[in-house]
Amino acid sequence: MCGIYGGIASRADTKLDAALLNRMGQVTAHRGPDDEGLFxxxxxxxxxxxxxxxxxxxxxxxxxxxxKSIVVVCNGEIYNFRSLREHLISLGHQFSTHSDxxxxxxxxxxxxxxxxxxxxxxxxxxxxxxxxxxxIVARDRLGIKPVxxxxxxxxxxxxxxxxxxxxxxxxxPTLNKTAAALYLxxxxxxxxxxxxxxxQKLPVASYIKAGQGTFSxxxxxxxxxxxxxxxxxxxxxxxxEQLEQSVASQMVSDVPIGAFLSGGIDSSLVVGLxxxxxxxxxxxxxxxxxxxxxxxxYNELPYAKQVSDxxxxxxxxxxxxxxxxxxxxxxxxxxxxPIADTAFITTYLVSEFARKDVTxxxxxxxxxxxxxxxxxxxxxxxxxxxxxxxxxxxKHVVQPLAHLLPSDRHSKWLNYSRLAKTFLLTAEMxxxxxxxxxxxxxxxxxxxxxxxxxxxxxxxxxxxxAFQTCENIPALHxxxxxxxxxxxxDDLLMLTDKMTxxxxxxxxxxxxxxxxxxxxxxxxxxxxxxxGELKYILKSCLSDLLPQEILYRKKRGFGAPMGAWxxxxxxxxxxxxxxxxxxxxxxxxxxxxxxxxxxxxxDNKHDHTDILIGLLNFExxxxxxxxxxxxxxxxxxxKQLIQ
Numbered sequence: 001m002c003g004i005y006g007g008i009a010s011r012a013d014t015k016l017d018a019a020l021l022n023r024m025g026q027v028t029a030h031r032g033p034d035d036e037g038l039f040x041x042x043x044x045x046x047x048x049x050x051x052x053x054x055x056x057x058x059x060x061x062x063x064x065x066x067x068k069s070i071v072v073v074c075n076g077e078i079y080n081f082r083s084l085r086e087h088l089i090s091l092g093h094q095f096s097t098h099s100d101x102x103x104x105x106x107x108x109x110x111x112x113x114x115x116x117x118x119x120x121x122x123x124x125x126x127x128x129x130x131x132x133x134x135x136i137v138a139r140d141r142l143g144i145k146p147v148x149x150x151x152x153x154x155x156x157x158x159x160x161x162x163x164x165x166x167x168x169x170x171x172x173p174t175l176n177k178t179a180a181a182l183y184l185x186x187x188x189x190x191x192x193x194x195x196x197x198x199x200q201k202l203p204v205a206s207y208i209k210a211g212q213g214t215f216s217x218x219x220x221x222x223x224x225x226x227x228x229x230x231x232x233x234x235x236x237x238x239x240x241e242q243l244e245q246s247v248a249s250q251m252v253s254d255v256p257i258g259a260f261l262s263g264g265i266d267s268s269l270v271v272g273l274x275x276x277x278x279x280x281x282x283x284x285x286x287x288x289x290x291x292x293x294x295x296x297x298y299n300e301l302p303y304a305k306q307v308s309d310x311x312x313x314x315x316x317x318x319x320x321x322x323x324x325x326x327x328x329x330x331x332x333x334x335x336x337x338p339i340a341d342t343a344f345i346t347t348y349l350v351s352e353f354a355r356k357d358v359t360x361x362x363x364x365x366x367x368x369x370x371x372x373x374x375x376x377x378x379x380x381x382x383x384x385x386x387x388x389x390x391x392x393x394x395k396h397v398v399q400p401l402a403h404l405l406p407s408d409r410h411s412k413w414l415n416y417s418r419l420a421k422t423f424l425l426t427a428e429m430x431x432x433x434x435x436x437x438x439x440x441x442x443x444x445x446x447x448x449x450x451x452x453x454x455x456x457x458x459x460x461x462x463x464x465x466a467f468q469t470c471e472n473i474p475a476l477h478x479x480x481x482x483x484x485x486x487x488x489x490d491d492l493l494m495l496t497d498k499m500t501x502x503x504x505x506x507x508x509x510x511x512x513x514x515x516x517x518x519x520x521x522x523x524x525x526x527x528x529x530x531x532g533e534l535k536y537i538l539k540s541c542l543s544d545l546l547p548q549e550i551l552y553r554k555k556r557g558f559g560a561p562m563g564a565w566x567x568x569x570x571x572x573x574x575x576x577x578x579x580x581x582x583x584x585x586x587x588x589x590x591x592x593x594x595x596x597x598x599x600x601x602x603d604n605k606h607d608h609t610d611i612l613i614g615l616l617n618f619e620x621x622x623x624x625x626x627x628x629x630x631x632x633x634x635x636x637x638x639k640q641l642i643q
Contacts, residue, residue: 002031002048002049002061002073002075002160003025003028003031003032003048003049003075003160003161003501004046004047004048004073004074004124004126004158004159004160005021005024005025005028005046005047005157005158005159005160005164005165006021006024006045006047006126006157006158006159007046007155007158007168008043008044008045008135008155008156008210008211009044009154010043010154010212010213011043011154014043014154014155016040016043016045016155017045018038018040018045020045020168021038021040021045021046021047022038022047024047024159024164024165024167025047025048025049025164027163027164027167028049028159028160028161028163028164030334030501030502030503031049031075031160031161031504032049032504035060035061036048036049037060037061037073038062039062039071039073041128041130044135046062046071046073046126046128047062047073048061048062048073048075060097061073061074061101063097063099063101063102063104063105064105065093065105065106065108065109066093066094069129069130069131070108070109070127070128070129070130071105071127072105072108072126072127072128073125073126074101074123074124074125075123075124075125075160076121076122076124076125076144076145077100077121077122077123077250077506077508078100078101078104078119078120078121078123079100079120079121079249079252079513080118080119080120080121080249081100081101081103081121084103084107084118084119085102085103088103088106088107088110091110093106093110100121101125104119104125104127105127107119108127108129113136113207113218116207116220116221119140120513120514120515121140122140122142122144122145122508122509123138123139123140123145124137124138124139124145124146124160125137125138126138126158132211133211133212134209134210134211134212135208135209135210135211136207136208137158137207137208137210138206138207138208138220139202139203139204139205139206140204140205141204141205141221142204142205142366142488142489142493142509142512142514142517143191143203143204143205143488143489143493144489144493144496144509144512145160145497146160146161146201146202146489146493146497146498147159147160147201147202148160148161148164148165148194148199148200148201148202148336149165149200149201149202149208150168150171150198150199150200151200156208156215157171158202158208161498162194162196162199162336162337163333163336163625165199171198173196173625174196174197174198174626175195175196175197175588175622176194176196176198176199177453177455177588178193178455178460179194179195179196180195180588180618181447181451181453181455181460182460182462183195183337183338183340184441184442184447184450184611184614185440185441185442185447185457186439186440186441186463186486186487187339187340187341187491187611188339188340188341188487188490188494189338189490190462190463190486190487190490191203191204191462191486191489191490194336194337195336195337195338195621196337196625201490202217203217203219203485204484204485204489205220205221205222206218206219206220207220223484223517223518223521224518224522225470225473225474225477225481225521225522226522227523227524228522228523230523232527232537232540235523235541236537236540236541237541239519239520239523239537239538239541240541240542242513242516243269243273243510243511243516243541244273244276244277245515246510246511246513246515246516247270247273247274247277247362247510248273248277249513250362250508250510251274251362253359253360255358255359256283256357257283257358257359257361257362258282258283258285258354258357258361258362259271259274259282259283259284259285259313259361259362260284260285260286260350260354260361260362260364261284261285261286261307261308261315262286262287262303262364263286263301263303263304263305263307263550264300264303264364264550264553265364265367265373265535265538265539265550265551266364266365266367266373266511267304267307267363267364268307268364268546268550269364269367269538269542269545269546270363270364270510270511271284271307271308271313272307272310272311272542272545272546274362275312275313281312281313282311282313282314283313283314283316283354283357284304284307284308284315284316285315285316285317285350285353285361286301286304286305286308286315286316286317286318286350287301287318287320287346287349287350287353288300288301288318288319288320289319289320289321290319290321301317303550303553304317305317306547306549306550307546307550310547316354316357318349318350318353320349323569324565324570325573325635325638326635327345327348327349328345328617328620328638329620329623329624329631329632329634329635329638330502330631330635331344331345331348331499331502332617332620332621332624333624333625333631334348334498334501334502335494335495335498335499336498336625337494337621338614338617338620338621339491339494339614339617340441340610340611340613340614340617341492341495342561342613343495344495344498345562347495347496347499347500348499351499351500351502351503351505351507352503354505355503355504355505358505359504359505359506360505360507360508361500361505361507361508362507362508362509362510363496363507363508363509364509365492365493365496365511365512366488366492366509366511367535367538369480369483369484369488370480370511370512370516370517370520371520371535371537371538372476372480372525372528372529372534372535373535373538375534376435376438376439376479377476377479377529377534378529378532378534379434379435379438380431380475380476382532394428431475432463432464432467433464435463435479435482436461436463436464439487441611441614442611446593446611449590449593450589450594451588451590452587452588452589452590453588463482463486466481466482466485466486467482469481469485474525476525476528476529477521477525493509493512496509523537539552562609562613563601563607563609563613566601566609566612566613566616567602571602573616573638573641574598574612576641577616577619577620577638577641578594578595578598578612578615578616578619579591580592580594580595582619586619586622588618589615597611597612598612620634620638623637
């Protein structure tokens with residue numbers, strides 16, 4: 001695990017040298033505190049910061065082939081490196097280290113650009129072929145590891161983190177207003193956009209080819225949704241076997257390893273399968289909240305303790321209070337981009353806690369997408385019953401009543417009301433727009449009121465664009481495919497990578513092993529959600545591993561109760577940073593609309609949690625990145641603002 005960075009220039013007057021690489025490395029040193037390396041040759045420069053996981057003494061990067069004509073740096077892990085190594089040695093290749101990343105240079109020697117088809121892992125990598133004068137920069141199949149890049153007339157720059165790119169002379173952080181509008185829509189910035197003008201994100205399962213004045217992006221993988229003719233029993237067996245293999249393969253490490261544990265199905269199955277493949281107690285880490293009242297629904301510590309007791313883990317818990325003002329500047333600096341998903345806070349806190357003991361952590365991220373675990377995936381199931389209601393009653397009775405439902409996610413019954421309200425108010429929409437309404441932080445009408453600048457949403461709607469790439473597969477598979485291309489890599493995996501690496505902790509996600517993904521994509525959709533039951537097949541194949549109360553308990557996300565906090569403890573911060581004066585000075589949003597949303601959220605008329613947190617984080621991010629205020633100074637300024 002590390003951070004990579006570098007570039008290639010087509011003109012001799014553009015300087016890419018060791019000094020630039022050193023600056024890029026220093027700003028991302030948290031990703032690799034153990035080692036650093038660089039390679040500079042004429043117009044090409046690539047470097048890395050290393051967090052040592054495998055081959056601690058011999059895995060220094062960059063890595064080379066036998067005649068040093070091919071050089072590579074890699075951020076991540078190659079899980080099938082042992083079998084690849086044996087295969088390549090049998091073909092005559094000679095290895096100089098035991099690093100998992102060295103297989104990349106020899107795979108490229110053997111298979112050319114098709115080398116990516118052989119890798120099972122999470123990675124962002126850069127490979128330079130001196131003979132062909134070709135630079136390849138690749139991102140793994142599911143987008144577990146991020147890649148940012150900047151391209152101008154004569155230079156390509158790339159890095160794991162956007163802030164490293166600003167070490168290049170002449171490139172400064174400025175706001176991309178289209179990306180800001182997309183952030184307002186989704187609560188994150190989707191690829192290929194980034195929040196910075198002139199910087200883009202490499203899409204999932206893609207690689208850049210650059211050299212001799214040419215540049216292109218190639219897509220090298222997508223799941224095959226052709227259904228396999230298995231019986232239900234065969235599906236259970238196949239899924240269980242692949243789960244076991246995925247978890248076992250990702251436990252390979254030369255440093256201490258642990259697991260995040262929320263007590264939900266996904267993290268619990270990872271811990272349970274880890275326990276089967278080790279003779280020592282699995283180290284597990286859970287987070288809870290020091291709050292009373294409705295926000296206690298976020299506290300999952302009792303469920304995590306139940307799973308810990310079941311598998312005899314070495315269990316550790318951390319309790320979080322709503323005094324996180326000192327955290328937000330530091331965390332948003334690490335994130336590079338603003339985000340409305342509160343999971344970035346909890347992920348950082350539990351990562352910081354776990355890093356005291358371990359260097360590698362396993363997470364259950366991806367299980368909900370892969371096996372149909374989100375309530376929004378139930379929309380099509382319930383919509384078939386809704387459509388049986390006479391249209392006159394739907395239009396003149398149901399829809400007007402839906403508008404009157406209260407909305408708040410921090411109370412059990414108000415949360416049910418929020419979900420029902422969302423479903424009913426979108427039930428008359430076409431399939432794609434109905435799903436879009438479930439995942440948007442704001443609807444188009446509100447966005448247009450909020451934004452000072454207009455935007456052509458048809459030209460910049462990445463969700464609807466993603467739907468168009470998968471028109472001929474079943475509805476549930478279409479929803480996964482859209483999430484695979486958008487929210488999963490650019491929200492959940494992005495925050496997981498940035499927040500774990502902020503603490504120099506490597507996070508692995510075995511439920512997103514691409515072989516498991518390919519298997520799940522070839523499954524009949526009705527086995528994932530059956531009779532309205534989420535994760536039906538996954539629960540079935542885990543019935544001997546996990547107790548019923550874990551398999552069938554109500555789902556709770558891994559976020560913080562920020563919606564409750566911004567009504568009470570964090571309300572002064574919200575009112576200060578989103579005041580009419582501050583919003584007007586920033587010039588991006590309409591201050592009157594922002595104030596209306598604050599009032600509606602406080603009075604439970606509308607649940608504006610996501611967008612208010614998004615706006616709050618946007619202002620803090622702007623002060624960090626656009627105003628160039630260091631995190632530690634901004635932290636002190638925020639404390640003074642609310643005293």
